[in-house]
Amino acid sequence: KSSSKGRHMASVFSDLTPDEMKSIKSFLMDQQQLKLVPSQNTFGNNTIFMMELNLPRKSRVLNFLDNDGPKPQREAKVVIFFGDQPNPNVTELLVGPLPHPYYYRPITPKGNKVIRFESRPVTAMEYENLQKKLAEVTKEFNHIIMELTGFSFHNCSKRCLAFTDIAPRGLKSGERRSWIILQRFVDGFFLHPIGFEILLNHRSLDPKQWRVEKIWYNGQYFDSVKEFIEKYENNQVQKMPITDFNDQDPYSTFIPRGEFKTKTNVHGPKICEPQGKRYKVLGNYVEYTGWSFAFRVRPSAGLQIFDIQYNNERIAYEVSIQEAIAFYSGVTPAAMQTKYIDSGWAMGTEHYELAKGIDCPEVATYLDLYNFYDSDEPVRYKNALCIFELPTGIPLRRHFDSTQDGGYNFYAGVENHVLVVRTTSTVYNYDYIWDFLFYQNGVIEVKVSATGYIHATFFTPDGLHYGSKVYSHVLGNLHTHLINYKVDLDIAGTENSFQSIDLKYENISNPWSPGHFIVQSRMDSHLRVSERDAAFKFGSPLPRYLMFMNPNKNNKWGHYRSYRIQYNSHAHSVLPRGWEAEKGISWSRYSLAVTRHRDSELSSNSMYIQCDPWDPTINFENFIRNNEDIVNKDLVAWVTVGFLHIPHSEDIPNTSTPGNAVGFFLRPFNFFDEDPSVASRSTVIVKPADETFSRVTIERWTPDVVGQCVSDKPFRYNGTYFSD
Numbered sequence: 249k250s251s252s253k254g255r256h257m258a259s260v261f262s263d264l265t266p267d268e269m270k271s272i273k274s275f276l277m278d279q280q281q282l283k284l285v286p287s288q289n290t291f292g293n294n295t296i297f298m299m300e301l302n303l304p305r306k307s308r309v310l311n312f313l314d315n316d317g318p319k320p321q322r323e324a325k326v327v328i329f330f331g332d333q334p335n336p337n338v339t340e341l342l343v344g345p346l347p348h349p350y351y352y353r354p355i356t357p358k359g360n361k362v363i364r365f366e367s368r369p370v371t372a373m374e375y376e377n378l379q380k381k382l383a384e385v386t387k388e389f390n391h392i393i394m395e396l397t398g399f400s401f402h403n404c405s406k407r408c409l410a411f412t413d414i415a416p417r418g419l420k421s422g423e424r425r426s427w428i429i430l431q432r433f434v435d436g437f438f439l440h441p442i443g444f445e446i447l448l449n450h451r452s453l454d455p456k457q458w459r460v461e462k463i464w465y466n467g468q469y470f471d472s473v474k475e476f477i478e479k480y481e482n483n484q485v486q487k488m489p490i491t492d493f494n495d496q497d498p499y500s501t502f503i504p505r506g507e508f509k510t511k512t513n514v515h516g517p518k519i520c521e522p523q524g525k526r527y528k529v530l531g532n533y534v535e536y537t538g539w540s541f542a543f544r545v546r547p548s549a550g551l552q553i554f555d556i557q558y559n560n561e562r563i564a565y566e567v568s569i570q571e572a573i574a575f576y577s578g579v580t581p582a583a584m585q586t587k588y589i590d591s592g593w594a595m596g597t598e599h600y601e602l603a604k605g606i607d608c609p610e611v612a613t614y615l616d617l618y619n620f621y622d623s624d625e626p627v628r629y630k631n632a633l634c635i636f637e638l639p640t641g642i643p644l645r646r647h648f649d650s651t652q653d654g655g656y657n658f659y660a661g662v663e664n665h666v667l668v669v670r671t672t673s674t675v676y677n678y679d680y681i682w683d684f685l686f687y688q689n690g691v692i693e694v695k696v697s698a699t700g701y702i703h704a705t706f707f708t709p710d711g712l713h714y715g716s717k718v719y720s721h722v723l724g725n726l727h728t729h730l731i732n733y734k735v736d737l738d739i740a741g742t743e744n745s746f747q748s749i750d751l752k753y754e755n756i757s758n759p760w761s762p763g764h765f766i767v768q769s770r771m772d773s774h775l776r777v778s779e780r781d782a783a784f785k786f787g788s789p790l791p792r793y794l795m796f797m798n799p800n801k802n803n804k805w806g807h808y809r810s811y812r813i814q815y816n817s818h819a820h821s822v823l824p825r826g827w828e829a830e831k832g833i834s835w836s837r838y839s840l841a842v843t844r845h846r847d848s849e850l851s852s853n854s855m856y857i858q859c860d861p862w863d864p865t866i867n868f869e870n871f872i873r874n875n876e877d878i879v880n881k882d883l884v885a886w887v888t889v890g891f892l893h894i895p896h897s898e899d900i901p902n903t904s905t906p907g908n909a910v911g912f913f914l915r916p917f918n919f920f921d922e923d924p925s926v927a928s929r930s931t932v933i934v935k936p937a938d939e940t941f942s943r944v945t946i947e948r949w950t951p952d953v954v955g956q957c958v959s960d961k962p963f964r965y966n967g968t969y970f971s972d
């Protein structure tokens with residue numbers, strides 16, 4: 249397929265353009281019956297909250313991609329906040345056709361469930377009101393906050409307070425009351441809790457009705473502001489003054505301090521492309537070595553890669569981020585309540601500009617992304633996605649064929665390069681770096697690295713059961729990060745089966761020494777026939793080989809063509825099955841679950857679960873409840889990776905990426921007849937030209953001289969240990 253055809257095909261997955269967003273908005277605003285008003289109005293109005301591409305059904309897309317069928321109609325999914333209704337609710341509308349829409353209809357959630365108004369994500373307008381309310385309610389005890397901390401919400405100049413609201417917002421469906429942590433508003437304010445946490449009920453559509461329900465200060469609970477003030481004045485409050493703040497202290501900042509043994513005040517190595525780019529980016533379509541694929545970035549969860557092909561053969565229809573959660577523990581009410589479900593914070597829209605040379609190499613291709621989320625216009629996020637080719641610094645393959653006497657028969661090696669597609673999500677304190685890597689040997693790596701600031705609470709001595717003290721009065725709270733991915737592999741077609749392989753010991757008579765026994769391992773393969781049979785709960789070991797295979801297609805050697813899912817993860821579940829908020833993240837019960845592909849089971853995530861995990865709009869458990877047959881069917885793997893994070897002093901000022909990356913590989917297993925990287929021309933073969941090894945012949949398929957950026961000397965090789 250030509251690059252221009254590839255680009256045309258990939259456009260079926262491309263995100264809404266700013267022009268499409270504008271025309272959808274003006275079409276909907278013209279629909280009088282919807283009574284839509286601009287989004288920065290009050291809560292009691294009907295507003296457009298967000299819009300995104302509505303993916304066409306897979307069968308229609310495949311008909312377009314594979315059979316020259318018609319291009320599926322482009323449609324959008326638009327989320328409306330219906331505040332101006334007797335029963336305020338959230339409704340999703342299907343709007344089309346694009347680019348000039350003339351119809352819309354509600355998308356009915358499974359089981360006709362109404363999306364409760366309380367389950368909507370918090371908007372900028374709600375935050376403005378929360379900020380105002382906090383200023384208002386703290387006014388009454390501002391003198392106490394000042395006395396204890398020197399910081400305030402009022403006339404505060406360089407000594408202001410910030411806040412972090414945590415979620416879920418209550419204890420049962422229909423509630424909207426958030427614990428709010430007060431912090432000093434300085435660089436890295438997440439690391440500056442001052443000891444106050446406030447429970448604010450903000451369910452009412454009229455912010456005047458919002459009420460403080462509880463105050464927590466340094467280990468004590470109070471039912472009202474009045475009770476707190478009275479007890480404080482009667483010396484019934486355990487005070488923990490923290491007025492010794494020093495604004496020269498770099499603690500929570502990125503400012504360098506200390507010295508290394510060797511200097512770092514000149515540039516380190518950089519990536520360069522001496523003969524130009526070896527990949528193509530055409531809109532949302534990418535070609536690199538044998539690979540081609542399409543991508544999009546959805547507002548809730550971010551990057552999705554589609555139609556991944558190697559040598560014009562599809563390997564996966566979709567590999568995409570579904571959800572990222574961080575569930576915490578602690579002794580303060582905010583810490584014990586924090587169960588972040590980040591698609592509910594629109595992590596797919598929180599992709600800010602990538603810094604050249606730090607977030608991605610200088611030479612990367614940078615693309616802008618557009619969101620229509622909690623705004624009245626498309627908003628451009630400049631350089632928010634990057635694509636680059638990276639030398640991994642380790643050979644893809646190599647061999648030094650020694651003669652064992654100081655000489656050699658040949659040296660050969662293949663340079664290892666990988667194409668990376670990267671976005672980031674800064675979800676308040678945390679920064680996730682999302683990578684999809686394409687290796688030349690047919691391997692795909694999917695990886696998330698966590699960095700940013702930890703979520704910290706005020707230190708009280710009992711907090712030490714739930715984390716580490718990382719500064720005076722600051723506890724880094726333990727939490728588990730879990731990330732769920734959808735992996736819709738289509739191995740040599742859509743009809744696939746799923747098999748696990750592990751080893752079992754056998755004890756057999758030794759055929760070459762009667763009376764002795766051989767104990768060895770033997771493959772123990774297990775075809776998984778139903779969804780339950782292919783749902784692997786955390787707590788039981790995951791078989792080591794997890795294979796998507798096509799039982800109708802063999803490679804040259806008679807094996808079923810397969811791809812293997814290989815984990816790089818240290819995850820565990822976060823709550824007992826069925827316990828309250830756990831119902832909203834039932835995918836997290838399983839490290840892996842393989843289900844039948846259903847267009848009605850497009851995602852495991854929903855933006856509404858963070859604010860209502862108790863009665864979730866999507867329940868992943870329902871995907872496997874009907875325990876469908878999965879032999880020779882279109883299958884999807886739901887992969888959960890993650891890690892336990894017990895913060896420690898080296899998380900100050902930031903969690904760093906080394907050791908904090910998890911993910912998985914998709915590796916060919918008898919899919920090809922040999923390693924497809926044999927097509928790589930980044931290969932060098934060296935052979936001695938004579939018996940004295942004084943001359944060598946070098947075979948290579950790339951220019952002799954790399955070019956200025958690495959060295960202006962040609963590649964040389966000797967290989968012996970007896971010449972210089």
Ligand SMILES: Cn1cnc(CC=O)c1
Pocket residue numbers: 412413414573574588589590593675676677678703
């Ligand atoms: C406020 N918030 C929501 N998610 C995060 C990052 C994960 O812990 C922070």
Ligand SMILES: [Ca+2]
Pocket residue numbers: 779843844870871872873874875876
């Ligand atoms: Ca099913």
Ligand SMILES: [Ca+2]
Pocket residue numbers: 565736737738739742744845882883884
């Ligand atoms: Ca599939």
Ligand SMILES: [Cu+2]
Pocket residue numbers: 698727729893903
């Ligand atoms: Cu963490």
